[in-house]
Amino acid sequence: MSKTVGFIGTGVMGSSMARNLMKAGFPVNVYTRTKAKADELVSEGAKWQEDVAQLAESSDIIITIVGYPHDVEEVYLGDQGIIQHAKSGSYLIDMTTSSPKLAQQIFEQAKEKNLHAYDAPVSGSDIYAEQGKLTIMVGGDKEHFNAVLPAFEAMGQNVVLQGPAGSGQHTKMCNQIAIASTMMGVVEAITYAEKAGLDTKTVLESIQFGAAGSFSLTNLAPRMIEGNFEPGFYVKHFIKDMNLAIESADRMELPVPGLKLAKELYDRLSEAGGDNDGTHALYKYYKMMAEDQ
Template identity: 40%
Template sequence: MAHTPDTTRIAFIGLGIMGAPMARNLLKAGYDVTAYTRQAEKTEAFVKDGGKGASSVAEAVREAHVVITMVPASPEVAEVVLGEGGVLDNLPEGGTLIDMSSITPQTSIEVAEAARAKGIKALDAPVSGGEAGAIEAALSIMVGGEQETFEAAKPVFEALGKTIVRCGPAGSGQTVKAANQLIVAVNIQAVAEAVVFLEKSGVDLTAALDVLNGGLAGSTVLTRKKESILAGSYRPGFTIDLHHKDMGIVTDAARAVGAAVPAGGLVAQLVAALRQQGDGGLDHSALVRGVQRLSGQSPDGG
């Protein structure tokens, strides 16, 4: 069945920075959405906004046609989906599981195989666009799985994003997401180094970033992150902790296929160092703070 709002019940597992606005956009699109997350207050807030709440994964999933999981990493996906009392134990045969977390390609393949054995269709569909893209329903969604399942799920994806592409069989979405995180991390690091270079040179930073963003150096990173960088405010849209996890996926996956990612390896170390400096909960644009420290500046102005 095509997953249209008037015929589809969705269970949404995970109401974090990304998951909460995504679940709300499904409500806005007219879907019947039941949400579960470990923080009861987040479920309560979702119910106040017109959704339904569940006290367990099993309760959320039992009567669903589609389950969307949006949790931090592979261990959480394995627990929620494959674990006792999880999604595959409770989603009716013929249902569709869409995992939109950012995890290892191998975990996605394992999930797809386990789902197939229970008569459940599965897609890995990680996203890019950060909190702003989730709020604006403008995410880029990279999907792995069967073409027929992808086509049936397209209406659900269209409530969440603007660029929706099937990249190949199970695990392909996660492989493309790993490449996305590689590009984003190296881009942010380049912006961070440019910012500190400009600051220490005494240039008008606002003017400099404006003109840079209008030329070949322009990027979504600069567009999305420029104001917070100028303000020195790094409220998380996507945390350093999560990007650290993703850079581990990138480097492991690249090693497995024999691809060299030298710039990615360096930035992975810089992200890891920033976590050790206590900045793991900040937005990933806080890579600026790491470059400031390396350049003899105090990120906090002290």
């Protein structure tokens, strides 16, 4: 019999991830602060839980994908949190992009109660979440990894154990650093094509399959061109991720000028009201700059 999964956080990515777990045969308990966000999953067979404590007590594997590190801290370390209420031997998997230091703290406190904690942030779009094709970067003990691998494989195709606790979060910082500068390049390329009087869709036919090719160019540039800025990943959450990466890089005394420039541009987009757009909405800010010239 499959282990029961408790899933906390049914946002843009989480709903599809929980749904794919059910499709793979896992019984799923679900909780989110706004119950209406879980209604569709409940109608499909997920079992609603009234709070975090109840979910933890009734699940074997507990997966969280919430908004910010302070949410992660509350959900795991609070008096009514997961560590206080999970059954001995349970597996705890935080898939939020959060602080490597916090991931290590959760791991140590979980270990004291015979709980097996993993930090496992994801990369990919809302579409990849729907298709179960996410990249999952995992930190935690190798000893218990195979026990939770089937759950990971229900949600993603590229699942890699990176090392001890915190390693998943550090790997996600690498991912976000790469995306930040890449997104600036993609947006500048599309804006340049427009200024040069080119057909941007035709330009994409060439450059997305050459050396400039990237996920952002292939999947997000078409949305830019169409004026579709619906979020596969929110600007506000990307800013949070960049802040975490900058803080971590600063602790290592590592200069990250490209990341800091991207963060500055996204801050300006946020100030202009773009928090709830997708990350590719940076294009709108570049358009405004081009029109001001």
